[in-house]
Amino acid sequence: MAMDGKISIDAAKCTDCGLCAQVCFLNYEKGEDGKVRPKEGLLCCAACGHCAAVCPVGAITHPLLPAGACEPLHEADRPTYEQYMGFLRMRRSRREFKDQPVPREAIAKLLAAANQAPNGLNRHNVHYTVITDRAVLRELSSRVLAGTGKLMALLRNPLGKAFFRFFKPAVYHELQFFLPLMDQLASLKSRDLVCYDAPCAILVHTAEGDLCGPEDAVYAAANIQYAAEALGLGTCVIGFITNPVNADKGLKALVRLPDGHKVHTSLVVGYPQFRYLRAAAKAAPKADYI
16 A cells, blocks of 8 residues: 555664564564664555554554554453353344434444454455445345246246256255245245345445455444444344345345445344343354374
8 A cells, every 4th residue: 555654663662673664564664773663665565553552662663553543452342252252142133123213433443343343454345334224224125025026936946956956056055955944934924025125235345356355344244233233232143135236236226225335144133122130052164184
């Protein structure tokens, strides 16, 4: 990333510890006098802030980092592993919500948490579409459910089934697995089984073709889920929203997805109707050690 200005080191504060050069060998070097200095003509800076954050005396000024951007960290904020695992177990998919709107302040906190997620090259490439309009949420659920019904009919048609089976075998395999669930979605028309009557949905998207986009978006969505848990909110990832929105121009227009963008994950958010008293059962992790 090209940058205007130049990184500077306050000689009066610098202790020559060399930590800045250790975390960023691309932009720092040791001079003949043994002192660390920023290199000339910086062209490879993603403004990650590692150099400023590691400096023990605050001697570094970075033109791409606003004053106060690197907030002090406190070890007292670090949970133990047991505390962290206990919190992780509290999160589970929620499909039962109170008829209570999520305040804009709470949504802002969710997005602030998302902003702390890992991000490829620190490009700030993840975008969020927040839907709180109940009419739009109802229309989104209705259209997705209608599209699901059409897909089911196509899969039960011999020609349609043959098309998916021979030209899109991976898609066919997945859809065959979901057919029983799709039947339930179509039969329970009195309930919203797409957005689950949640008062808020968040679509996480990036520019189409962004190589890091899918991962960056999912990391951000994960942070939203855990921040929601901390705020007393519940979330559920809704795969039935993501693909239909990407494939349907009408749905893109409904949710005002920016041109050239692709949704990578979708969540509904709201206040849970009740509290779970036990953690969800999880299978043991599948891991190979080399």
